[in-house]
Amino acid sequence: MEVPKGGITLIIGPNGSGKTTLINVVTGFLKADAGRIIFEGRDITNKAPHDRFKLGIVRTFQTPHPLKKLTVLENLLIADAGYGERVSEALTGKWLKREEDLVDKAFNILNFLGIDHLWSDWAMNLSGGQLRLLEVGRALMCDAKLIIMDEPIAGVAPALAHSILRKLKDLAKEGISFMIVEHRLDIILDYVDRVYVMANGRIVAEGKGREILNNPEVIEVYLGAQG
Amino acid sequence: MEEESMAQEFFILDVLLWTSLYLIVTLSLNIEYGYAGIPNFGRALAVLMGAIAAGGIVNRILIAIFGVEGNIIEASGGLKSVVNPMIAQNPLFGLAILALSLVIAALIGAITGALFILPSAKLKQDYLAITLLAISEVIFMVSNYNTAIIGGYYGVSVPDILAWLPGEQRFLAFTVISLFVAILVYFFVERLLTSPYGRLLKAMRENEDVVEAFGKNIMTIRIKTVAIGSAVAATAGALYSFYSVNVIATTFNRVEWTFFPFLMLLLGGMGNNRGVVLGVFSFVLAKLFLTVYKFEIKTLLHLPFEATWLEYILFGIAMLLILYYRPEGILREKPVMTPPVKQALREREKPQS
Numbered sequence: 001m002e003v004p005k006g007g008i009t010l011i012i013g014p015n016g017s018g019k020t021t022l023i024n025v026v027t028g029f030l031k032a033d034a035g036r037i038i039f040e041g042r043d044i045t046n047k048a049p050h051d052r053f054k055l056g057i058v059r060t061f062q063t064p065h066p067l068k069k070l071t072v073l074e075n076l077l078i079a080d081a082g083y084g085e086r087v088s089e090a091l092t093g094k095w096l097k098r099e100e101d102l103v104d105k106a107f108n109i110l111n112f113l114g115i116d117h118l119w120s121d122w123a124m125n126l127s128g129g130q131l132r133l134l135e136v137g138r139a140l141m142c143d144a145k146l147i148i149m150d151e152p153i154a155g156v157a158p159a160l161a162h163s164i165l166r167k168l169k170d171l172a173k174e175g176i177s178f179m180i181v182e183h184r185l186d187i188i189l190d191y192v193d194r195v196y197v198m199a200n201g202r203i204v205a206e207g208k209g210r211e212i213l214n215n216p217e218v219i220e221v222y223l224g225a226q227g
Numbered sequence: 228m229e230e231e232s233m234a235q236e237f238f239i240l241d242v243l244l245w246t247s248l249y250l251i252v253t254l255s256l257n258i259e260y261g262y263a264g265i266p267n268f269g270r271a272l273a274v275l276m277g278a279i280a281a282g283g284i285v286n287r288i289l290i291a292i293f294g295v296e297g298n299i300i301e302a303s304g305g306l307k308s309v310v311n312p313m314i315a316q317n318p319l320f321g322l323a324i325l326a327l328s329l330v331i332a333a334l335i336g337a338i339t340g341a342l343f344i345l346p347s348a349k350l351k352q353d354y355l356a357i358t359l360l361a362i363s364e365v366i367f368m369v370s371n372y373n374t375a376i377i378g379g380y381y382g383v384s385v386p387d388i389l390a391w392l393p394g395e396q397r398f399l400a401f402t403v404i405s406l407f408v409a410i411l412v413y414f415f416v417e418r419l420l421t422s423p424y425g426r427l428l429k430a431m432r433e434n435e436d437v438v439e440a441f442g443k444n445i446m447t448i449r450i451k452t453v454a455i456g457s458a459v460a461a462t463a464g465a466l467y468s469f470y471s472v473n474v475i476a477t478t479f480n481r482v483e484w485t486f487f488p489f490l491m492l493l494l495g496g497m498g499n500n501r502g503v504v505l506g507v508f509s510f511v512l513a514k515l516f517l518t519v520y521k522f523e524i525k526t527l528l529h530l531p532f533e534a535t536w537l538e539y540i541l542f543g544i545a546m547l548l549i550l551y552y553r554p555e556g557i558l559r560e561k562p563v564m565t566p567p568v569k570q571a572l573r574e575r576e577k578p579q580s
Contacts (some may be wrong), residue, residue, distance in 0.1 A: 042398040053442030067433040071562045078430040079441045084423030087451055095423050142441060
């Protein structure tokens with residue numbers, strides 16, 4: 001499969017079809033048994049997750065992974081590339097300017113997601129929907145080239161889900177690529193450029209936006225299975 | 228009356244000295260466990276390394292410089308009789324020995340810590356904790372039975388760095404030095420952890436996958452963190468060696484230097500340096516109170532066992548009670564309040580006009 005630069009690529013398929021496994025392999029959390037992963041012309045098949053991040057690939061998780069005993073703001077601040085890793089910087093205070101910029105950026109994202117009022121709450125106190133937004137917020141923090149999202153609008157109210165997807169569409173226009181796994185086709189299909197359908201660990205169909213719903217393979221393996 | 232006043236003075240100094248030593252070790256544990264979530268059940272090893280720096284390395288350097296004959300046990304005794312009169316003449320010499328020992332302790336503490344944490348590449352949480360405890364115990368046993376390192380069960384002498392002071396003032400001076408080092412360590416740890424690095428350690432404690440997904444190399448962070456924690460803890464080992472003027476491996480056992488620091492950390496509150504200070508002070512006060520009055524308590528309560536076991540039993544119970552009823556400790560953990568975060572808090576607390 002191919003994820004075009006500056007586009008939103010959707011992966012759909014019934015439960016157990018291998019969508020999250022694919023994400024784990026692309027992001028380096030699982031080793032590939034076969035095949036290759038090429039990112040911007042470089043083979044990244046054997047790279048560690050943190051190395052793939054440095055190349056510009058970031059992910060969200062299917063089950064929200066909040067850093068529970070960190071505040072909402074702190075959850076976003078840890079997402080910036082390379083930030084906070086140097087002991088020498090910690091001791092000399094050279095991080096201060098960057099911290100100021102990141103706090104501003106984090107508040108803009110929280111504001112956009114409508115959870116800025118929760119900024120000082122522990123992440124463990126957020127509701128399921130708010131945790132989803134936190135995952136999205138973290139992904140937006142790190143200026144990635146490719147953002148891989150596992151069910152980013154599951155449990156999010158329709159109005160906000162549309163708002164998030166519009167924002168993703170705007171970011172895609174700026175050159176960021178998105179690879180999204182999502183079940184809420186009624187909402188997401190209007191925003192995506194390409195759709196891949198998976199079943200039993202394989203891609204069985206591909207197409208554009210709502211056209212994919214007319215594909216007989218899709219009706220059989222995905223929508224058929226759902227029905 | 229004078230005796231009572233002296234006893235009180237001695238008690239206060241004892242509390243301050245032990246608070247200083249335990250504060251250093253417990254702060255080191257707060258870096259590793261309180262912030263980074265690394266269950267270092269081998270804390271005593273780093274403290275032992277500090278003692279080895281003083282009794283094994285600096286002693287050998289001085290033995291070589293002054294040409295004292297014999298194995299490390301005999302030569303350390305001989306060295307004392309050569310070096311102590313020199314320190315009595317020149318106090319700076321004693322302080323230089325202490326400073327050199329603290330630096331070497333921090334260095335070998337850091338190296339040991341960095342090597343010690345390598346099994347964490349494959350092991351997590353409980354398994355890692357048990358492995359670290361086992362490694363620590365093995366090195367403790369080797370140090371105890373191999374007389375070539377720090378004299379084994381015979382121990383070695385170290386120079387009296389305060390030999391220029393009369394005996395009754397020595398305790399006061401050493402307490403002041405220990406407090407000074409502990410305060411330096413506190414500000415170092417506070418600066419290190421009230422930063423994006425401290426926040427990153429907390430994030431790693433909460434979920435390593437997320438931290439890794441956002442481009443951080445978990446193993447490198449672990450190595451750096453345990454190296455720093457072990458360097459800090461090792462300084463306490465060196466300090467304690469100069470306080471007691473000798474080094475015997477059995478002193479650096481897992482109860483005193485691993486279990487008790489964990490208890491103090493849990494009591495005060497993990498991930499909170501002020502909580503650590505409170506936890507250490509409360510613990511030391513209780514421990515010394517028990518040490519002073521344990522026979523009276525035994526008689527009063529008609530305890531059916533030796534008084535020496537009382538503190539172990541009570542502290543064991545205290546640990547269980549803390550974990551059950553107040554796992555967050557005396558002071559709860561707070562977010563890492565960097566200046567921009569404080570500023571955001573101030574701005575958002577302003578009444579809306």
